[in-house]
Amino acid sequence: MEREQLDNKEQTIKDFGEQWLRYDDTEGYFGSLELFSDILLPFIKPDEIKGCSVAEIGSGSGRIVNMLLEAGAKHVIAVEPSEAIEVLNRNIRNPEKVTCLKIAGEQLPAYGNLDYIFSIGVLHHIPDPVPVVEAAFKALRPGGHFLIWLYGKEGNGLYLAFIIPLRVLTKRLPHFILAFLVEILYWPLILYIKFCHRLPLPLRGYMRSVLEKMSPKKRRLIIYDQLNPSYAKYYTRFEAKKLLSDGKFVNIRIHHRHGYSWTVIGTKPS
Numbered sequence: 222m223e224r225e226q227l228d229n230k231e232q233t234i235k236d237f238g239e240q241w242l243r244y245d246d247t248e249g250y251f252g253s254l255e256l257f258s259d260i261l262l263p264f265i266k267p268d269e270i271k272g273c274s275v276a277e278i279g280s281g282s283g284r285i286v287n288m289l290l291e292a293g294a295k296h297v298i299a300v301e302p303s304e305a306i307e308v309l310n311r312n313i314r315n316p317e318k319v320t321c322l323k324i325a326g327e328q329l330p331a332y333g334n335l336d337y338i339f340s341i342g343v344l345h346h347i348p349d350p351v352p353v354v355e356a357a358f359k360a361l362r363p364g365g366h367f368l369i370w371l372y373g374k375e376g377n378g379l380y381l382a383f384i385i386p387l388r389v390l391t392k393r394l395p396h397f398i399l400a401f402l403v404e405i406l407y408w409p410l411i412l413y414i415k416f417c418h419r420l421p422l423p424l425r426g427y428m429r430s431v432l433e434k435m436s437p438k439k440r441r442l443i444i445y446d447q448l449n450p451s452y453a454k455y456y457t458r459f460e461a462k463k464l465l466s467d468g469k470f471v472n473i474r475i476h477h478r479h480g481y482s483w484t485v486i487g488t489k490p491s
């Protein structure tokens with residue numbers, strides 16, 4: 222991997238470690254099965270996870286791991302390379318059903334027997350995600366599924382015109398200045414959500430179906446999460462599908478979730 226990619230990769234992991242140590246709870250809609258269903262739709266119903274052996278790559282503070290447990294997963298492998306592993310261990314509801322690994326995604330052991338692997342909001346923060354997709358392929362059983370959720374390019378035009386230049390600055394800011402900026406941006410966001418009730422504004426679906434249901438604390442976390450990580454990529458439909466097809470997955474399906482992001486699922490051939 223090139224030096225710049227390596228620096229970006231390590232810095233992003235460090236950024237998230239610090240983020241989750243500060244924003245360390247998973248309360249409310251942010252950590253709910255209702256939100257999990259919204260992410261998985263239209264490909265998997267949480268019921269289908271019951272009794273399955275699964276992994277999550279990039280577990281952060283553990284909300285998806287707890288959602289998988291609530292859906293009835295038999296066992297969850299939780300992969301988190303950052304210092305957030307401490308928060309993850311603390312937040313897990315049924316530790317006897319979870320194995321936490323402090324490793325990067327590409328180091329996921331080649332179990333070869335997992336039914337599902339999930340990676341929600343992670344691959345777009347990895348400069349070279351191909352080795353992670355390859356590791357997921359090896360860890361699944363034949364016929365097992367890999368579901369990823371990624372930031373999208375299409376449907377995000379106005380937002381990207383705002384956030385990309387802003388991130389040049391914000392990803393370098395120390396926590397206390399960034400937290401102050403989040404506070405400043407929070408109030409226009411609330412106003413924007415209110416306008417979305419009356420007007421067909423960009424990102425209306427996401428504002429009303431997801432962000433509005435979050436607590437004020439979690440809305441602030443989401444703004445912080447957009448501005449903080451060193452590396453973030455916004456995927457086109459073509460790039461999102463290619464990620465899994467290059468990784469030898471078949472039967473790849475893609476969904477433009479709330480018109481701004483991609484949920485993609487692929488199957489390891491039997």
Ligand SMILES: C[S@@+](CC[C@H](N)C(=O)[O-])C[C@H]1O[C@@H](n2cnc3c(N)ncnc32)[C@H](O)[C@@H]1O
Nearest residue numbers: 234237278279280281303325326341342343347
């Ligand atoms: C936006 S957070 C998503 C956390 C969790 N999936 C969720 O939805 O709440 C991205 C996570 O990916 C982790 N991550 C970053 N680089 C990674 C890598 N190379 N391999 C595995 N995880 C990584 C970060 O440490 C961070 O916790």
